Amino acid sequence: MTDPTRVRDQPALRTSSGAQWLVVGGLLAAVALVVLLVQGEVVTTVAAVVVAVLFAAMLVVRFVVHARRARLATLAVLMLLIAVVPVLALLAVLAT
Numbered sequence: 001m002t003d004p005t006r007v008r009d010q011p012a013l014r015t016s017s018g019a020q021w022l023v024v025g026g027l028l029a030a031v032a033l034v035v036l037l038v039q040g041e042v043v044t045t046v047a048a049v050v051v052a053v054l055f056a057a058m059l060v061v062r063f064v065v066h067a068r069r070a071r072l073a074t075l076a077v078l079m080l081l082i083a084v085v086p087v088l089a090l091l092a093v094l095a096t
Helices: 019-039 042-064 068-095
Strands: none
Touching: 019 042, 019 068, 042 068
16 A cells, blocks of 8 residues: 655656756755855855765766666755755854
């Protein structure tokens, strides 16, 4: 019996082509890059490079990984990292 309310049973993780992950990930990465680069700190500049690499990895995964579930799960994790890295970098700047 399947439970449609489970996180793993969402259509974005089962039947999507991955394009929606790229669009949302790209928007999130763009906002993160702007916020990070405005700070001008070494930590935020490094975090900006990491965010750019993570988005590039999303592009590679979208077009290279053929197994749908693996592709969508990887895209979800990469997008989550794009959200977490800038927060950690900004917290590091605030802590100094």
